[in-house]
Structures are given as structure tokens and as C-alpha cells.
Amino acid sequence: xxxxxxxxxxxxxxxxxxxxxxxxxxxxxxxxxxxxxxxxxxxxxxxxxxxxxxxxxxxxxxxxxxxxxxxxxxxxxxxxxxxxxxxxxxxxxxxxxxxxxxxxxxxxxxxxxxxxxxxxxxxxxxxxxxxxxxxxxxxxxxxxxxxxxxxxxxxxxxxxxxxxxxxxxxxxxxxxxxxxxxxxxxxxxxxxxxxxxxxxxxxxxxxxxxxxxxxxxxxxxxxxxxxxxxxxxxxxxxxxxxxxxxxxxxxxxxxxxxxxxxxxxxxxxxxxxxxxxxxxxxxxxxxxxxxxxxxxxxxxxxxxxxxxxxxxxxxxxxxxxxxxxxxxxxxxxxxxxxxxxxxxxxxxxxxxxxxxxxxxxxxxxxxxx
Amino acid sequence: xxxxxxxxxxxxxxxxxxxxxxxxxxxxxxxxxxxxxxxxxxxxxxxxxxxxxxxxxxxxxxxxxxxxxxxxxxxxxxxxxxxxxxxxxxxxxxxxxxxxxxxxxxxxxxxxxxxxxxxxxxxxxxxxxxxxxxxxxxxxxxxxxxxxxxxxxxxxxxxxxxxxxxxxxxxxxxxxxxxxxxxxxxxxxxxxxxxxxxxxxxxxxxxxxxxxxxxxxxxxxxxxxxxxxxxxxxxxxxxxxxxxxxxxxxxxxxxxxxxxxxxxxxxxxxxxxxxxxxxxxxxxxxxxxxxxxxxxxxxxxxxxxxxxxxxxxxxxxxxxxxxxxxxxxxxxxxxxxxxxxxxxxxxxxxxxxxxxxxxxxxxxxxxxxxxxxxxxxxxxxxxxxxxxxxxxxxxxxxxxxxxxxxxxxxxxxxxxxxxxxxxxxxxxxxxxxxxxxxxxxxxxxxxxxxxxxxxxxxxxxxxxxxxxxxxxxxxxxxxxxxxxxxxxxxxxxxxx
Numbered sequence: 001x002x003x004x005x006x007x008x009x010x011x012x013x014x015x016x017x018x019x020x021x022x023x024x025x026x027x028x029x030x031x032x033x034x035x036x037x038x039x040x041x042x043x044x045x046x047x048x049x050x051x052x053x054x055x056x057x058x059x060x061x062x063x064x065x066x067x068x069x070x071x072x073x074x075x076x077x078x079x080x081x082x083x084x085x086x087x088x089x090x091x092x093x094x095x096x097x098x099x100x101x102x103x104x105x106x107x108x109x110x111x112x113x114x115x116x117x118x119x120x121x122x123x124x125x126x127x128x129x130x131x132x133x134x135x136x137x138x139x140x141x142x143x144x145x146x147x148x149x150x151x152x153x154x155x156x157x158x159x160x161x162x163x164x165x166x167x168x169x170x171x172x173x174x175x176x177x178x179x180x181x182x183x184x185x186x187x188x189x190x191x192x193x194x195x196x197x198x199x200x201x202x203x204x205x206x207x208x209x210x211x212x213x214x215x216x217x218x219x220x221x222x223x224x225x226x227x228x229x230x231x232x233x234x235x236x237x238x239x240x241x242x243x244x245x246x247x248x249x250x251x252x253x254x255x256x257x258x259x260x261x262x263x264x265x266x267x268x269x270x271x272x273x274x275x276x277x278x279x280x281x282x283x284x285x286x287x288x289x290x291x292x293x294x295x296x297x298x299x300x301x302x303x304x305x306x307x308x309x310x311x312x313x314x315x316x317x318x319x320x321x322x323x324x325x326x327x328x329x330x331x332x333x334x335x336x337x338x339x340x341x342x343x344x345x346x347x348x349x350x351x352x353x354x355x356x357x358x359x360x361x362x363x364x365x366x367x368x369x
Numbered sequence: 370x371x372x373x374x375x376x377x378x379x380x381x382x383x384x385x386x387x388x389x390x391x392x393x394x395x396x397x398x399x400x401x402x403x404x405x406x407x408x409x410x411x412x413x414x415x416x417x418x419x420x421x422x423x424x425x426x427x428x429x430x431x432x433x434x435x436x437x438x439x440x441x442x443x444x445x446x447x448x449x450x451x452x453x454x455x456x457x458x459x460x461x462x463x464x465x466x467x468x469x470x471x472x473x474x475x476x477x478x479x480x481x482x483x484x485x486x487x488x489x490x491x492x493x494x495x496x497x498x499x500x501x502x503x504x505x506x507x508x509x510x511x512x513x514x515x516x517x518x519x520x521x522x523x524x525x526x527x528x529x530x531x532x533x534x535x536x537x538x539x540x541x542x543x544x545x546x547x548x549x550x551x552x553x554x555x556x557x558x559x560x561x562x563x564x565x566x567x568x569x570x571x572x573x574x575x576x577x578x579x580x581x582x583x584x585x586x587x588x589x590x591x592x593x594x595x596x597x598x599x600x601x602x603x604x605x606x607x608x609x610x611x612x613x614x615x616x617x618x619x620x621x622x623x624x625x626x627x628x629x630x631x632x633x634x635x636x637x638x639x640x641x642x643x644x645x646x647x648x649x650x651x652x653x654x655x656x657x658x659x660x661x662x663x664x665x666x667x668x669x670x671x672x673x674x675x676x677x678x679x680x681x682x683x684x685x686x687x688x689x690x691x692x693x694x695x696x697x698x699x700x701x702x703x704x705x706x707x708x709x710x711x712x713x714x715x716x717x718x719x720x721x722x723x724x725x726x727x728x729x730x731x732x733x734x735x736x737x738x739x740x741x742x743x744x745x746x747x748x749x750x751x752x753x754x755x756x757x758x759x760x761x762x763x764x765x766x767x768x769x770x771x772x773x774x775x776x777x778x779x780x781x782x783x784x785x786x787x788x789x790x791x792x793x794x795x796x797x798x799x800x801x802x803x804x805x806x807x808x809x810x811x812x813x814x815x816x817x818x819x820x821x822x823x824x825x826x827x828x829x830x831x832x833x834x835x836x837x838x839x840x841x842x843x844x845x846x847x848x849x850x851x852x853x854x855x856x857x858x859x860x861x862x863x864x865x
């Protein structure tokens with residue numbers, strides 16, 4: 001099977017999945033923050049409730065795409081999945097447990113609303129929000145592993161050290177980078193939504209400004225953690241480090257150049273920081289708020305492209321060399337590129353309709369309330 | 370924990386997980402069909418009560434779908450972690466069914482959300498019904514594609530005479546679209562490495578697969594082969610009818626319980642019970658008719674399973690089956706005595722696989738299969754007995770449209786019949802699925818791959834399975850609670 005269409009299909013489903021997952025992590029915390037705020041400001045309760053409806057809706061989309069990713073991984077990247085399952089067995093367990101807790105706690109948070117005390121309800125909400133952070137805590141091991149395969153002792157016969165895989169030095173900065181980024185994206189997306197809804201509700205203008213501020217300020221720790229991750233790559237994943245620094249650091253060369261997407265991500269981050277602060281200071285500049293959600297998601301895409309395309313032509317990097325992407329693509333059966341891409345077209349069309357309808361309903365309900 | 374214990378525990382946990390997931394599948398399929406028909410009749414007759422019942426059913430489907438999709442991800446994830454060797458099937462014979470299933474799954478999700486939130490929003494009600502039709506089609510397509518994968522593992526279509534080379538009693542599994550050298554090399558390596566539990570799965574790694582594909586080419590020449598199998602076609606028909614009848618009778622039972630609890634709106638509830646029970650009865654009768662075809666493909670493609678379900682420890686006639694299949698009540702069916710004898714008189718005595726002679730493998734596996742007789746035969750006969758009773762009850766339910774005078778004033782009888790079928794249909798399907806799965810043993814892919822060759826060798830597999838099953842159980846309880854709250858407390862999903 002040709003690896004390029006297999007990569008493009010994986011990239012498509014992964015980016016759609018990550019979009020909703022990232023928005024959702026931030027929205028979960030926002031809902032809890034609004035619920036806490038409702039102790040002194042009763043109007044905030046409705047906002048908290050609506051936020052959790054968006055969380056539930058996003059969870060449907062990310063859940064459906066999570067299923068797609070699993071199927072595409074074992075269909076297209078059969079050999080890779082086997083390596084990951086064997087070596088990162090316990091890391092993946094973190095995600096499995098977190099998914100169970102997350103789904104359970106979203107339902108519990110929703111159905112206990114008004115039936116238990118506010119403080120008890122806030123505790124359930126916190127469990128819901130924090131469990132959202134632990135789902136990527138397992139899956140990010142895979143990305144760290146692809147950049148620096150800690151725990152992979154040999155590939156044939158396959159042998160791994162599970163404990164060593166859990167102590168991957170790239171994992172802590174990558175996970176923190178993911179967490180802070182997700183919180184920032186979630187708050188910035190909410191800022192755009194609140195700004196739009198504030199046309200009907202003056203009350204929401206304040207929330208739009210505050211969420212924009214939080215989302216923007218999170219760019220600062222994101223930059224610090226990003227620098228930590230960037231510098232860790234220089235010692236543990238030199239190929240990726242070089243790929244994203246071509247033209248930015250003299251004397252650096254790599255087979256793949258992702259410095260443009262890396263630079264774009266950084267510049268968008270700086271814009272979001274500035275725009276968020278300006279909007280907080282002048283909430284009447286509503287058009288500025290409209291740029292926050294799409295650009296924060298665009299920065300997520302650039303970040304993922306930088307990291308995942310920067311490894312090419314390898315899928316797993318091993319110091320100054322790597323394991324070629326061709327090694328992992330499914331060779332048990334031949335499927336031509338046209339068939340692969342044709343099947344993705346209806347999925348993309350249906351998804352757009354699906355998401356539009358879902359958001360139309362939710363936004364309509366939000367506006368009407 | 371020794372190897373046998375480890376595999377048995379993983380198998381038991383996986384079975385539990387599949388059964389829990391099967392409940393959601395039955396609801397989604399059965400309720401979808403019920404929704405489609407109720408809405409159709411409701412629109413045609415301008416019957417507001419039936420449309421109300423249809424809307425209630427769509428709410429339940431939505432709740433079940435959300436939980437089903439979430440827990441389905443866990444099942445997939447758990448399946449990969451515990452049985453990582455299944456990747457060999459996923460990456461080859463199951464590739465196209467799974468890939469097409471993605472489209473069906475996304476279409477199913479999108480149209481379900483659409484149909485639920487657009488009740489009463491269209492000027493022409495048939496526009497909404499078209500959404501329901503598209504959704505139902507996607508749900509059934511999804512079920513059919515998943516069943517085709519399980520069916521390939523029951524009867525590995527496309528491997529020609531490869532299984533027959535090892536087991537002389539085996540049939541030919543369709544055209545040869547598999548690279549025999551690749552498959553034999555793989556099987557040879559699996560047998561060689563399977564001394565320890567999970568040893569075989571260590572071979573499913575990129576370098577070995579790349580080496581094999583560089584040497585032999587692709588494993589499979591026709592990626593669509595799993596969808597061309599006659600065993601698969603019959604299984605799809607049988608499974609979809611079975612799952613639908615369970616779901617439809619559960620829906621009928623739900624309304625029947627509300628009547629018994631003497632809730633208001635009894636005319637509405639009774640109308641729903643009557644219509645749903647009639648749909649369910651037709652499905653049970655249809656399933657009865659297709660059962661013969663299912664039995665025929667089991668006889669043809671799974672000789673050991675047929676011997677198990679017919680109780681053929683020794684070859685003997687089965688008058689009813691002989692008459693229906695061959696028009697001869699004295700036809701003698703091959704029992705395990707004949708199958709073992711065929712294995713002993715192996716036509717390829719010099720064939721060695723993984724250092725073991727094919728004859729030895731054939732005899733050992735045929736004997737191992739026969740040991741499930743005490744489990745499979747009673748389950749199958751119980752299933753047949755329940756099926757017989759279900760057919761009679763279904764005819765009684767349908768008589769409501771013929772003997773109208775008899776049924777006047779006997780409404781409660783229909784309520785109890787619907788409730789009885791709400792218990793009988795899952796019992797029948799549950800036993801049927803158990804017979805299907807246990808009857809396939811000792812193989813995971815019939816005649817080709819054993820469970821111990823595909824289990825993940827790390828000791829944590831059972832832990833993962835436990836967590837996944839725990840998640841399914843929690844998800845299932847939450848799903849039931851949500852349905853209860855939504856139906857009884859008038860909670861609305863996603864709305865005020």
C-alpha cells in the first residue's frame with residue numbers, strides 16, 4: 001500500500017479528532033469554573049450548563065472519530081499498531097481508564113445537576129474536567145515514542161521494556177505542551193462563541209472578554225513549555241529538531257522541512273496572545289474575538305503538522321536515523337490510492353453536515369436561553 | 370497464572386464484553402427498524418399516537434447510540450490490546466469491511482442526530498422519513514459489515530484448499546485469492562513460535578511482515594473477498610434478523626410494562642405494543658425461515674461445529690435435518706468418529722508445519738473440538754426449543770389481525786405475549802451467538818489460527834480486559850439509567 005494516501009487519511013481523522021478533543025478539554029474546565037462562579041452569580045449556572053452540552057456534543061464527534069482512528073490505524077498501519085500495543089501497553093491503559101471516567105463523569109455531572117449540593121456537584125465536575133486531561137496523558141506516549149522510541153529494545157523479534165517506555169524524557173514536556181494548549185484552545189473557542197452570542201446577551205460579553213484573557217494568558221506558559229519541548233528535541237530527537245529549525249538556525253539540515261509550519265504556529269501564538277489581551281481591554285472589538293477560535297485551531301494544526309510531518313521519511317525516529325514509514329504501512333493487501341481517498345470523501349461531507357447541525361442546534365438553544 | 374488459565378480468562382472477559390455490546394447493537398438495530406415502520410404507518414394513517422411512539426423510540430436509540438459508540442471504542446481498543454494478533458486479519462481480509470464500516474458509522478451518527486432534532490420541523494413528513502430510512506440503512510449496513518468480518522473468521526473464504534491441506538475433512542473455502550506461500554510461511558512461523566502463550570503474535574511485527582511481503586508479495590489479492598462469502602451472506606441475514614427481533618420485542622416490552630404499571634395513555638401504549646409485537650413476530654418467522662440456510666452453510670463450511678450442534682459424537686442419521694436438507698430422513702451425517710478417522714488417514718502425511726506433522730495437528734484439533742460437545746449440544750437444543758415456542762407465540766401474535774373477535778377484551782394476553790418474547794428472543798440470540806463462538810473452537814480463525822497465537826504476550830492483557838469490561842458495565846448501567854430518566858422523568862437530551 002502506498003504510504004502517502006494512508007498518511008493523509010490518518011492525518012485527516014486525527015486532526016478532526018484533535019480539534020474537538022482540544023476544545024472539549026478547555027470547555028470542561030470552563031463549565032466547572034462557571035458552576036463555581038454561579039455560587040455568587042446565579043446567571044453563570046445557565047452558562048455552565050450550556051458549556052457542558054457542548055462538551056457532550058463534542059464528545060460525540062471526538063468519540064466517533066476516535067473509533068475511526070482506531071480502525072484506520074489497524075487497517076493502514078498494522079505493523080505500527082502492533083509495536084505500540086506491545087511496548088506502550090500500560091501507557092494506553094491510562095487512556096482507557098480516563099475514557100471510562102470521563103464518559104461516566106460527564107453523565108454524572110449532567111444528571112446530578114440541581115439534585116445534589118453545589119460543592120458536591122463541583123467535585124463531580126472537577127473529576128469530569130481532570131479526566132479529560134488524562135485521556136491524552138496515555139495517547140501522548142505514542143507521539144513521544146515516535147520521536148524517541150524509549151523502551152523499544154528490538155523490533156524483530158519484537159521486544160520492549162514497558163517501564164523504560166513510561167520514562168520517555170520527551171513525554172513530560174510534550175504532555176504539558178498538550179495540556180496547556182488544549183486549555184488555551186478551549187477558552188479561546190469559548191471566547192469566540194460568547195462574543196457571537198453577546199449580540200443577544202450583554203451578560204455574555206463579560207464572559208467573552210474573560211475567557212479570551214485566560215486563553216491568551218495561557219499562551220505564555222505554553223511558550224515556556226514549548227521551549228522546554230523544543231530544547232528536549234535537540235537532544236532526544238535531532239531529526240525532528242533539525243526539520244523544524246531549517247532556516248531558523250544556521251547549519252541545520254534535514255530531509256523534511258517543517259520550519260514554515262513551526263514558524264506559523266509560533267506567530268499565530270503571538271497573535272492570539274496579543275488579540276486576546278486587546279479584546280479583553282476593548283470587548284467592543286468583536287471581530288477580533290471572531291479570529292480567536294479559528295486561529296487557535298489553526299495553530300493546533302500547524303503544531304501537529306510540524307511534529308508528525310517533520311519525522312518524514314521515518315515514522316519512528318531513532319537518534320540520527322529512524323524506522324522508515326514504508327516499514328509500517330500495511331503490506332498484507334494492496335488498495336489503490338483512489339479507493340482510499342474516495343472512501344474518505346463521504347466521511348468528510350457527512351461530518352461537515354453532522355457538525356453543522358449539532359452546533360446549529362446547540363447555538364440556537366444557547367441564543368434562545 | 371498458567372497459559373491455559375490466562376487464555377481462558379481473556380476469552381471469558383472478551384465474551385462478556387461482546388455480550389454487553391451486543392445488547393446495544395440489538396437495541397440500535399431493532400429500534401431502528403421499529404422506528405422506520407412505526408413512522409411509515411404513522412404518516413400514512415396520520416396516526417399521532419404511532420408517531421409519538423416513533424419519536425420516543427428515536428430518543429432511546431440516540432441514548433444507546435452515544436453509549437454504544439463510546440463503549441465500542443473501548444471494545445475495539447481492548448480487542449487490539451488483548452488480542453493484538455487479530456491485526457493480521459484486520460490488515461487483510463477485514464480491511465475493506467472495516468473501511469466501509471467507517472462510512473456507515475459516520476452516516477449512522479449524522480442521520481440519527483438529524484432525525485432526532487428535526488421531528489416536526491419538515492413541512493412534508495416524508496422528508497423526515499427519508500432521514501429515518503437513511504439512518505436505518507446505515508445502521509444495518511454497519512451491522513452487516515461487522516458480521517462479515519466475524520463470518521470470515523468462522524469460514525475463511527478465499528483460502529481455497531489451504532485449510533483442507535491441514536484438515537482433510539475441511540471443505541474448499543471459495544476461490545484461492547490468498548498467497549499460499551505467504552500464508553503457509555506465516556502459519557509455519559506461528560506454530561513454531563506458539564510454544565509459549567502469545568509467542569505467535571510476536572511475529573506480527575513490521576520487519577517480519579515486510580520481509581514476507583518482499584519475498585512473496587501481498588498476502589491477499591482480492592481485498593473484497595470477505596464480502597463475497599456465502600457463509601457471510603447467510604450469517605448477515607440471520608444475525609440482523611435475530612438482533613432486530615430482540616430489539617423490537619424489547620421496545621414492545623417497554624410499552625407493555627408501562628401498561629402493566631397502569632400508567633396513563635393506555636390506548637397509546639397498547640397501539641405501540643400491538644404494532645411492535647406484530648413487526649417482531651414477522652421478524653421471528655423470517656428468522657425461522659432463514660435458519661435452514663444458516664444450518665446449511667454451517668454443515669458445508671464448519672464440519673466440527675455441525676457435529677457439535679447435531680450431537681454427532683458418532684456418525685448417525687438425523688431424520689428432521691436429513692429430510693429438510695437432503696430429502697432423506699435416513700441420511701447419515703458425519704460425526705467426530707469420521708472426522709478423526711479422516712484426520713488420521715491424512716492425505717498429506719509428509720506435510721510438516723512448524724515442526725509438527727499436519728496429521729498430528731489435524732487429529733489433536735479435531736479431538737479438541739469434540740470436547741465442546743457437552744457445552745454446545747445442550748445450548749443448541751435449548752435454543753431450538755425456545756425458537757419453536759417463539760414461532761408459535763409469533764403466530765399467535767399475528768392472529769390478532771385475523772381473529773379480531775377472539776382478541777377483543779383479551780388485550781392483556783397480547784401484553785404478556787410481548788413480554789414473554791422480550792425474554793425469549795434475547796435468550797434465543799444469546800444461545801445462538803454462544804453456539805457460533807464456542808462451536809468455532811479450538812480455532813479463532815476456523816482451521817487456521819488458534820487463540821494462543823494471537824493473544825498479547827504481556828501479562829497485563831487480562832487487566833486491560835477487566836478495565837474495558839468494567840467500563841462497559843458502567844456504561845451499560847449509565848445507559849439504562851439515562852433511558853429510564855429520559856422516559857420517566859421527561860428529561861430531554863440536549864434541550865431545555
